[in-house]
Amino acid sequence: MLERDLEKLGLSPKESRVYLATLELGQDTVQNIAKKAKIRRPTTYVILDSLLKMGLVTTVEEGKKTLYAAEAPEQLDILLKKQEDDIETMRGQLKGIIPDLRAIYNLSSEKPRVKFYEGKEGIVAMVEDFLRNADPKTESLGFTPLDELLKVFPDWEEQNTQRRAGRDIKSRLIYTRAEGPLPGATSQQAKRNARYVPFNKYPITGGLTLYKDTQKNSKIAMLSYRGQLMGVIIENEELYKTMKTIFELAWEGAAKYTK
Numbered sequence: 001m002l003e004r005d006l007e008k009l010g011l012s013p014k015e016s017r018v019y020l021a022t023l024e025l026g027q028d029t030v031q032n033i034a035k036k037a038k039i040r041r042p043t044t045y046v047i048l049d050s051l052l053k054m055g056l057v058t059t060v061e062e063g064k065k066t067l068y069a070a071e072a073p074e075q076l077d078i079l080l081k082k083q084e085d086d087i088e089t090m091r092g093q094l095k096g097i098i099p100d101l102r103a104i105y106n107l108s109s110e111k112p113r114v115k116f117y118e119g120k121e122g123i124v125a126m127v128e129d130f131l132r133n134a135d136p137k138t139e140s141l142g143f144t145p146l147d148e149l150l151k152v153f154p155d156w157e158e159q160n161t162q163r164r165a166g167r168d169i170k171s172r173l174i175y176t177r178a179e180g181p182l183p184g185a186t187s188q189q190a191k192r193n194a195r196y197v198p199f200n201k202y203p204i205t206g207g208l209t210l211y212k213d214t215q216k217n218s219k220i221a222m223l224s225y226r227g228q229l230m231g232v233i234i235e236n237e238e239l240y241k242t243m244k245t246i247f248e249l250a251w252e253g254a255a256k257y258t259k
Contacts, residue, residue: 010079014039018047022057023070033068054078112236119229120152126221126231127160133213136168141247142209144175145199146182148225149207157190165191169211174247174254176204181258195254210243 006016014037021036022028028036034044048068051057055078060067117126134140149156164171171192175185176199185194197204207223218240223231 006076009076010083014043015047015050018044019051019056019070022048022051022068023073027060027067027069029065029067054082112234112239114235115233117231117233123152123223123229123231126223126233129213129219129233130209130211130221131160131163131167133215134164134167134169134211135214135216136170138212139170139172140164140209140211141244142171142173142207143204143247143250144173144207145204145225146175146177147199148205152225152229161190161192165189172247172251174250176202195251195258197250197254197257208243210240210247212240 002020003013003016006019007013011019017037017039018033021033025032025036030041030044030048033048034041037044039047048057052059055071056075057068057070060069117123130140153160168191171190173185173192173194174197175182175194176197178199180198181196182194185196186192205224205226207221207225209221210219211221212218217235218237220234220236220240220243221231222234223229
């Protein structure tokens with residue numbers, strides 16, 4: 001409908017109806033325009049005044065009567081020009097406040113950003129965040145209770161490890177396993193360097209992964225496999241650095257268990 005098309009150009013619904021009524025009548029009184037547009041006469045006066053200011057209608061004096069006539073439809077281009085001018089004005093205003101907004105953003109970015117996940121679907125979402133967004137240029141680091149992981153994701157190696165290696169994301173991993181070291185845990189094909197620690201001495205039951213995403217955000221993903229499945233991703237550079245240091249200490253200590 002023409003009314004809707006005019007609304008898309010910036011006219012209000014009533015402005016569209018009055019403009020179309022005036023356009024169809026050619027030249028007429030407010031009373032007849034109001035009747036044609038099915039809008040109360042006092043409201044029609046206000047709308048016609050608005051259309052006058054837009055340059056879409058004009059007045060014609062005929063004796064003691066004031067008649068209104070629509071300008072040529074090409075005048076609607078004025079609406080687009082006004083929108084363009086408004087956009088430029090808003091762009092200038094935005095440019096002026098960007099420094100203040102940036103200052104607020106920088107303050108908030110210093111606070112850890114935390115996302116919580118629940119259930120197996122939540123854990124899958126966390127894994128997807130890593131597999132899709134981890135930066136291949138940065139090695140991922142992690143602690144994994146292998147027995148607990150495989151209870152929840154028995155096909156982990158076939159699905160997720162292959163996807164990680166396919167994106168060329170290298171990994172260093174410290175893991176526990178009830179039956180002892182896993183043959184082939186360190187694998188060039190899987191782009192993984194792994195070290196075993198005994199579960200009876202280090203009863204790790206939750207997983208932890210440190211990685212940077214492609215936007216260089218530092219992330220810590222923590223998962224609980226026992227009881228209610230749940231996890232959290234913390235995004236913070238200082239916490240990431242601290243956890244990375246702890247991992248490096250553990251990595252050195254795990255060397256004596258990996259033969």
